[in-house]
Amino acid sequence: xxxxxxxxxxxxxxxxxxxxxxxxxxxxxxxxxxxxxxxxxxxxxxxxxxxxxxxxxxxxxxxxxxxxxxxxxxxxxxxxxxxxxxxxxxxxxxxxxxxxxxxxxxxxxxxxxxxxxxxxxxxxxxxxxxxxxxxxxxxxxxxxxx
Amino acid sequence: xxxxxxxxxxxxxxxxxxxxxxxxxxxxxxxxxxxxxxxxxxxxxxxxxxxxxxxxxxxxxxxxxxxxxxxxxxxxxxxxxxxxxxxxxxxxxxxxxxxxxxxxxxxxxxxxxxxxxxxxxxxxxxxxxxxxxxxxxxxxxxx
Numbered sequence: 001x002x003x004x005x006x007x008x009x010x011x012x013x014x015x016x017x018x019x020x021x022x023x024x025x026x027x028x029x030x031x032x033x034x035x036x037x038x039x040x041x042x043x044x045x046x047x048x049x050x051x052x053x054x055x056x057x058x059x060x061x062x063x064x065x066x067x068x069x070x071x072x073x074x075x076x077x078x079x080x081x082x083x084x085x086x087x088x089x090x091x092x093x094x095x096x097x098x099x100x101x102x103x104x105x106x107x108x109x110x111x112x113x114x115x116x117x118x119x120x121x122x123x124x125x126x127x128x129x130x131x132x133x134x135x136x137x138x139x140x141x142x143x144x145x146x
Numbered sequence: 147x148x149x150x151x152x153x154x155x156x157x158x159x160x161x162x163x164x165x166x167x168x169x170x171x172x173x174x175x176x177x178x179x180x181x182x183x184x185x186x187x188x189x190x191x192x193x194x195x196x197x198x199x200x201x202x203x204x205x206x207x208x209x210x211x212x213x214x215x216x217x218x219x220x221x222x223x224x225x226x227x228x229x230x231x232x233x234x235x236x237x238x239x240x241x242x243x244x245x246x247x248x249x250x251x252x253x254x255x256x257x258x259x260x261x262x263x264x265x266x267x268x269x270x271x272x273x274x275x276x277x278x279x280x281x282x283x284x285x286x287x288x289x
Binding site for chain 1: 179180181182183212213214215216217242243244245247248251252253254
């Protein structure tokens with residue numbers, strides 16, 4: 001429950017006003033943990049994508065932030081949860097709707113490229129939980145496709 | 147580090163973004179963190195304003211915008227598209243480097259959106275003239 005370097009928080013995602021608070025909270029937390037400007041921007045952008053999915057597809061939910069420490073490295077974990085209809089085809093949802101014209105256009109593939117760790121748990125009728133983690137100063141994840 | 151915290155423009159802004167008219171060109175300056183509804187409203191306002199004013203160009207200054215996600219990216223692309231259909235051109239100005247890096251990684255390269263590094267250059271692109279001194283007040287150098 002208790003982690004170093006800051007405190008956990010849980011923010012509601014119920015309106016586009018809440019999306020603004022989510023972005024600001026993530027930026028502030030990332031800055032406090034020592035993320036550089038580009039990495040802050042990537043993490044905030046990923047959070048904005050995922051929070052919008054929670055709002056639009058999940059019918060609203062929450063974001064939890066959790067500062068992490070691994071050795072001397074700080075990280076930030078964000079968990080987006082909703083109790084919406086869930087995603088029937090995760091593989092399709094994760095394929096890149098923006099560039100390939102496939103996928104569900106949810107931007108999950110794009111958000112995944114902006115963070116170090118990405119996991120998603122969803123089944124029809126049981127809601128969706130997306131968890132992402134980024135670490136200060138760690139190089140970006142290797143490109144999966146050219 | 148100071149950029150990391152919500153500044154004077156960091157507070158959420160709802161409602162209308164002002165659209166300024168400079169001759170044939172409409173100038174819009176986006177600041178801070180935009181509501182989805184504000185961006186959507188801007189898109190509608192611009193279409194109306196182009197038709198009413200007969201403007202032939204639109205400059206959207208995003209130098210004060212800290213992140214562009216897929217929603218705002220799509221709004222910018224749609225503004226460029228609808229502006230084209232209304233016989234005008236859109237130039238997006240002043241994108242921050244961190245925003246450009248993130249957009250490419252996100253997979254959004256905004257094809258069809260013209261960009262310029264400064265309002266002056268954008269004005270030149272749209273009017274085909276070197277900026278005259280009366281546009282001197284438009285310079286927004288951010289260092």
